[in-house]
Amino acid sequence: MRRASHHELRRSFRALLESRACYHTASVFDPMSARIAADLGFEVGILGGSVASLQVLAAPDFALITLSEFVEQATRIGRVAQLPVLADADHGYGNALNVMRTVTELERAGISALTIEDTLLPAQFGRKSTDLISVDEGVGKIRAGIEARVDADLAIIARTNAGVLSTEETIIRTKAYQAAGADGICMVGVRDFEHLEQIAEHLSVPLMLVTYGNPNLQDDARLADLGVRIAVDGHGAYFAAIKATYDCLREQRNITSKSSELSATELTHTYTQPESYVEWAREYMNVKE
Template sequence: MSRMSHSALRRNFRDLLASKLCFETASVFDPMSARIAADLGFEVGILGGSVASLQVLAAPDFALITLSEFVEQATRIGRVAQLPFIADADHGYGNALNVMRTVQELERAGVAALTIEDTLLPAQFGRKSTDLISIDEGIGKVKAALEARVDPELSIIARTNAAVLPVADVAERTQAYEKAGADGICIVGIKDFEHLEQISEKLTVPLMLVTYGNPKLNDSQRLANLGVRVVVAGHAAYFAAIKATYDSLRAQRHMTQSTSNLSATELTHTYTQPESYVAWAKEFMNVKE
């Protein structure tokens, strides 16, 4: 069976960005899910940082996973993937120099694109967990990522959180990242189409939205008209796997009911114990709500 090279898959992703269409990502978290997604005709996948944290550490998405652990998972996927996949590289695992290392490692792993966000990660002592780095530092990370890549087909996507800043500030950030050379802009926390229009009107690079299934943004044609090429609606496939694993093991133990009433979200909360991490962050780091 013929296989496409990593560079060819990256070109496919760039063709997707250059199109006039909007594509929804498949959540790919291991080699099997990547093969399934490609076989079902998905045009693009994503390895989410939150999913990698769950799968590798059984821990919530608090920037606990290391670069090497994340790269190992991306490499496993990259060995077999026949669809381009995006790596959610969080903050690049440190400063701009760390971003360079992150790009080098993920490029070798076979990703087609990666997102670098401007959230202040990991959470800092005495700060809010949603604080952002300065625009200048964000620009530096974008430029460092571009400098580090070897294959020019690899797409560098700058990510920011529109939910924690006024519209004008988000617009300023995204325009600055575009000017710095980002191949695309990823935005989290868009409330509705009016919110998107206010931010996107002065951007010319392709957009990627993390919507978590927001019904107010459930119009792919309208999204496409506003320059959105990639939508991450969530990671339902992985959470369904958690639920299926739990119910299968319950059945194996001959429980009265082989399936439980617990949802995948409730199961994830139970087994990652996020309230413990929140309490530790408050106690040891004075992290603000």
Template sequence: MSRISHHQLRTDLRTLLSGTCCYHTASVFDPMSARIASDLGFEVGILGGSVASLQVLAAPDFALISLSEFVEQATRIGRVAQLPVIADADHGYGNALNVMRCVVELERAGVAALTLEDTLLPAQFGRKSTDLIGVDEGVGKLRAALEARVDSELAIIARTHAGVLAVEQVIERTSAYQQAGADAICLVGVRDFDHLEQIAAHLRVPLMLVSYGNPALRDDARLASLGVRIVVDGHAAYFAAIKATYDCLRQQRQLACGNDLSASELAHKYTQPEDYFVWAREFMDVQE
């Protein structure tokens, strides 16, 4: 099989972003899943930060994974990927200077794009887990990311949480990120089409939507008409892998089939999030 260069994969993603169709991502988390996604005809994949945390640390998505650990996983995927892969780069692993390092490392790993979010990560003492950084800081991070990239085809996607702000504030943020040069805007927490339409009306760049399968947003033609080019439905493939591993090992041990746990229940059980919540309340006074 002939290999496709990282530059060409980035160009392919740019073509998707500049087109008129809406595509759903394949959740890819290792070289095998990347090859499967490509073979099945997926146009784009995504390496989720939450999935990387599960796979590398068996930990919940509390911004515990380091940049180097995330880059290692992205590099393994980049060696074999035959489809463009978007990396969920969380907050860029720090301030604007850390963002520059993040972009350099993920570009070398071979990703086609990365998302940078404006969530206040990691969680700060006495702050809510959904708090966002200021718009000016978000713009500074984006400008730093654009400065750091070498391959101009690498897409820098600004991500914000539309579900925790008034729509006017979402419009202010996304317009500022567009003005700063973001190649696309990623929206989390969009409730329905009316909510999406209000935001999209003020934007010219392509949109990426993290919908988690929201039934109120299941209309690809309508999404495409509003500028949505990429939809992330979640990471069911990795959770299915957890479930398959559990069932196979349980069968190997010839254990009774009672107490059959779902994939999400298994992930919850083995990441032990209750411990992290206790520690966060005790040491950080985290407010939910």
């Protein structure tokens, strides 16, 4: 059977953006999951930054994964994927020049689209992980990413956090990113349809929402009417894989104690050892003048 080229998959993703429907992503984290998602009829997959950190490093989502490590995993997926794959490229691994490198490498890896967010990463010690860079710096990153791409069908989507901004501030940021040439706007933290409506009325580009299954946003027809083309419910498939591995290995070792049973969330916390990273941050990042 003939395989679709990377360019054809990008055109398929563009068709999703240009449609009148809302599509839900499959969490793809390795070549096998990408093949499964395509075979099951998913229209688009997503390689999450947090998932890549877990899969490649067994590390928490503290912006520890490097661009080269992320691109290596994206390349493995892109080698076999027969559905468009959207990459969560975090902050582009640095400043606007780093964003250019990120776009170049992910385009070569076969990614169909990528999000660049305006979060201040890595987070500074003692600061929230939701701190944002300035609007002007965010605009510069989007413009730099557009300049760096070779295939014009590679979609570059600007992401911001509507959950930590006022509605007015969210509108200012998203309109600025739209004016900078972003192919779409991705938002996390949208509370409900009223919140979404207030923002969407100011935008004309396609929208992408990271909802994590928010029950106040579970109406695909209404999402589509408001311009949402891509919805990310989370990465349940990946966490199910972690849980299945744990349960299988427990059974193999004949461990039947109820006290040792762990949920996927508990497993992730246990085996990424976040306390060590917090302690290292306190020791080495808490620099006093």
